[in-house]
Amino acid sequence: xxxxxxxxxxxxxxxxxxxxxxxxxxxxxxxxxxxxxxxxxxxxxxxxxxxxxxxxxxxxxxxxxxxxxxxxxxxxxxxxxxxxxxxxxxxxxxxxxxxxxxxxxxxxxxxxxxxxxxxxxxxxxxxxxxxxxxxxxxxxxxxxxxxxxxxxxxxxxxxxxxxxxxxxxxxxxxxxxxxxxxxxxxxxxxxxxxxxxxxxxxxxxxxxxxxxxxxxxxxxxxxxxxxxxxxxxxxxxxxxxxxxxxxxxxxxxxxxxxxxxxxxxxxxxxxxxxxxxxxxxxxxxxxxxxxxxxxxxxxxxxxxxxxxxxxxxxxxxxxxxxxxxxxxxxxxxxxxxx
Ligand code: GDP
Ligand code: GDP
Ligand code: MG
Numbered sequence: 001x002x003x004x005x006x007x008x009x010x011x012x013x014x015x016x017x018x019x020x021x022x023x024x025x026x027x028x029x030x031x032x033x034x035x036x037x038x039x040x041x042x043x044x045x046x047x048x049x050x051x052x053x054x055x056x057x058x059x060x061x062x063x064x065x066x067x068x069x070x071x072x073x074x075x076x077x078x079x080x081x082x083x084x085x086x087x088x089x090x091x092x093x094x095x096x097x098x099x100x101x102x103x104x105x106x107x108x109x110x111x112x113x114x115x116x117x118x119x120x121x122x123x124x125x126x127x128x129x130x131x132x133x134x135x136x137x138x139x140x141x142x143x144x145x146x147x148x149x150x151x152x153x154x155x156x157x158x159x160x161x162x163x164x165x166x167x168x169x170x171x172x173x174x175x176x177x178x179x180x181x182x183x184x185x186x187x188x189x190x191x192x193x194x195x196x197x198x199x200x201x202x203x204x205x206x207x208x209x210x211x212x213x214x215x216x217x218x219x220x221x222x223x224x225x226x227x228x229x230x231x232x233x234x235x236x237x238x239x240x241x242x243x244x245x246x247x248x249x250x251x252x253x254x255x256x257x258x259x260x261x262x263x264x265x266x267x268x269x270x271x272x273x274x275x276x277x278x279x280x281x282x283x284x285x286x287x288x289x290x291x292x293x294x295x296x297x298x299x300x301x302x303x304x305x306x307x308x309x310x311x312x313x314x315x316x317x318x319x320x321x322x323x324x325x326x327x328x329x330x331x332x333x334x335x336x337x338x
């Protein structure tokens with residue numbers, strides 16, 4: 001049984017077969033529901049507008065639907081896939097009523113979501129050895145904040161965490177990381193503002209090794225307007241890391257701001273071209289993101305979303321749970337379509 005039906009059952013309370021995992025209201029589900037409130041409202045209200053004047057599934061309807069999906073940041077590929085599925089469904093089952101059509105659309109979105117599982121979502125920590133995680137992404141997407149949140153999670157689990165202030169470029173960036181480091185209880189290795197980030201990284205790796213740290217998070221600058229230099233800088237940092245720790249960095253997490261929509265996709269493509277990105281952190285999903293961006297990322301990039309940011313505080317980072325995410329995003333629509 002698919003995810004769509006399981007969510008539906010969560011609302012209707014229909015009896016579950018024993019082999020299925022029902023969607024349960026857990027603490028995580030609640031965090032997603034609350035964090036995705038705005039995103040969900042924007043998404044639902046667009047869909048509701050579309051259906052307000054619904055008469056029949058004709059070419060005009062398909063055109064409007066395509067528009068709504070594109071505007072919701074679902075991306076071209078996914079939009080075409082959904083409308084194609086609806087065309088097939090219309091031929092097969094001839095859904096007439098508004099609710100039937102709504103269900104087909106949502107069901108297809110959930111399906112696409114489930115189908116395009118993009119690799120392993122977990123972060124593999126080295127056992128009894130240093131794990132180095134590099135954060136990349138353009139200015140303001142939430143790299144430093146995410147590092148702090150993730151450091152907080154691992155420290156709570158009892159891990160020894162070090163931070164490297166590799167953003168020596170942006171004014172105040174070193175201080176910002178130092179403030180976070182103090183708050184979450186992680187030593188910060190930093191150098192001079194304007195200095196060579198690779199040199200900071202070198203010092204940080206050395207110290208993390210000396211002091212038997214479990215994890216080193218490396219913050220970086222994000223000057224995409226100067227793409228070639230940025231990529232050279234990242235390469236140099238990676239070189240310095242692998243000189244000391246041959247299999248490092250163990251993860252390169254690309255941070256993307258969900259509220260920037262298609263721009264986030266463009267950034268992801270650019271980073272993917274030059275850096276071996278192992279996972280995505282999608283931030284600011286608590287803002288007025290259009291939500292569809294997650295479908296687009298999943299379908300078009302093939303890089304797993306590993307974490308999502310649902311707010312500005314230390315506790316507002318969640319490991320990405322597709323079921324909870326889909327539930328958080330579509331719950332109102334599914335409720336309405338029943
Ligand atoms: P960086 O330039 O990539 O390091 O970005 P920062 O970590 O400095 O974050 C930029 C701004 O985004 C800050 O004001 C953060 O508080 C905010 N921010 C980061 N993540 C989130 C999130 O998940 N939700 C919200 N609402 N704000 C966030
Ligand atoms: P380069 O600056 O183009 O020579 O790039 P490298 O990859 O050789 O080094 C980058 C930075 O990391 C250097 O500027 C140093 O600050 C630091 N670094 C790299 N290797 C060493 C090393 O063996 N010892 C020390 N002290 N620093 C190093
Ligand atoms: Mg920063």
